[in-house]
Amino acid sequence: MLKKVLRGIFTIIGLVIGYIVGYAVLNNPTVKEVNFLSTAVGTVSSTIFIMLIFGVILFLISPRIYNSISNLIEYAEKNIQKLSATEILYSAIGIIIAVGITSLIGYPIRKISQLLDSDLGAALGLIIILLLNLVAAIIGADVFIKKKDSISMLLSGLKKGTGKEKKHKPVVKTIAKILDTSVIIDGRIFDICKTGFVEGPLVIPNFILDELRHISDSSDSLKRNRGRRGLDILNKIQKELDIETQIWEGDFPEIAEVDSKLLKLAQVLKGKVVTNDFNLNKVAEFQGVPVLNINELANAIKPVVLPGEEMKVLVVKDGKEPTQGVAYLDDGTMIVVEGGRKFMGSPLDVIVTSVLQTAAGRMIFAKLKE
Known part of the structure; x- marks a missing residue:
């Protein structure tokens, strides 16, 4: 329906353009010298003929014009959907500032084109100014979108600086804690924040939320449950804790x-990544990005076990070696007992021989007490 309406509108536009062109042509002194065109019948019939030509042309090309407009609107919608509300606002501000600057630059060009005593010079000056404004608008929007975080931090700093009541108060600099998908799904971050050992702000990037949403929509039931658990943990942090949380709406399309993206964001915000991913921890360490590893924290607060200590354990499964048995402490620490395989299911008194401590966990090696 819309296509038919637009086709009719374009046809009417073609008729109007034909009337304007026909009027201009028939009023030309050279054309008026033609006997047939100098009469009223000739003038009217020629005008109608020219109107019909332009009307038919616009009628025939209107589908292509409609498709071009539809593609342009679809392209604009896709690109606008990728931008957050903050990015759209900053791009608008950038366009206004850039066009204002180019208007000042284009003022001398406009004056020079007005001094030229020809329509061509004036038209050329207008085209140059329009092109300058277009290029400046694109550059201004791009620059303000890329620098939105720096501009926001600058504006927030100026706002804090204008507060009279805060002039003599010491400013405590807080470091942003950027949450990884794995640590959100793990859930222990909620308990750690609840104890007050971690200060805000907690930053949840928008691309992490998108990843959690995709995991929650997975056809695999295990992945789906993990994703939903992560979203539930975020809701609990926002509703039940007093710690400051922020949603970072930007992205790094490149x-x-x-x-x-997570490591890049940590570098931009000068924050720390909170994770329990061992591989991400190593990559962050290589790139010089500070990391708070939940597993390292859990290992640090486990009771200290020294070689030579005695303990009572219950062997529950076989070890890798033929004579080894495996037991576990209450906190999940694995104990490898030499010669414990034949005592599976029985409580044993063992002596700790060594302790292996890594970022991925802790492992205790023990032998049977003689």
Whole structure:
């Protein structure tokens, strides 16, 4: 329906253009010298003929014009959907500032074109000014979108600086804690924040939320449950804790991997990544990005076990070696007992021989007490 209406509108536009062109042509002194066109019948019939030509032309090309407009609107909608409300606001501000600057630059060009005593010079000056404004608008929007975080931090700093009541108060600098997908799904971050050992703000990037949403919509029931658990943990942090949380709505389109985006964001915000991913921890360490590893914290607060200590354990499964048995402490620490395989299911008194401590966990090696 819309296509038919637009086709009719374009046809009417073609008729109007034909009337304007026909009027201009028939009023030309050279054309008036033609006997037939100098009469009223000739003038009217020629005008109608020219109107019909332009009307038919616009009628025939209107589908292509409609498709071009539809593609342009669809392209604009896709690109606008990728932008957050903050990015749209900053792009609008950038366009206004850039066009204002180019208007000042284009003022001398406009004056020079007005001094030229020809329509061509004036038209050329107008075209140059329009092109300058277009290029400046694109550059201004792009610059303000890319620098929105720096501009926001500058504006917030100026706002804090204008407060008279805060002039003599010491400012405590807080470091942003950027949450990884794995640590959100793990859930222990909620308990750690609840104890007050971690200060805000907690930053949840928008691309992490998108990843959690995709995991929640997975056809695999295990992945789906993990994703929903992560979203539930975020809701609990926002509703039940007093810690400050922020949603970072930006993105890094040039970076494909989520982990790389996370490290880039930590560098931009000068914050720390909170994770329990051992591989991400190593990559962050290589790139010089500070990391708070939940597993390292859990290992740090476990009771200290020294070689030579005695303990009572229950062997529950076989070890890798033929004579080894495996037991576990209450906190989940694995104990490898030499010669414990034949005592599976029985409580044993063992002596700790060594302790292996890594970022991925802790492992205790023990032998049977003689």
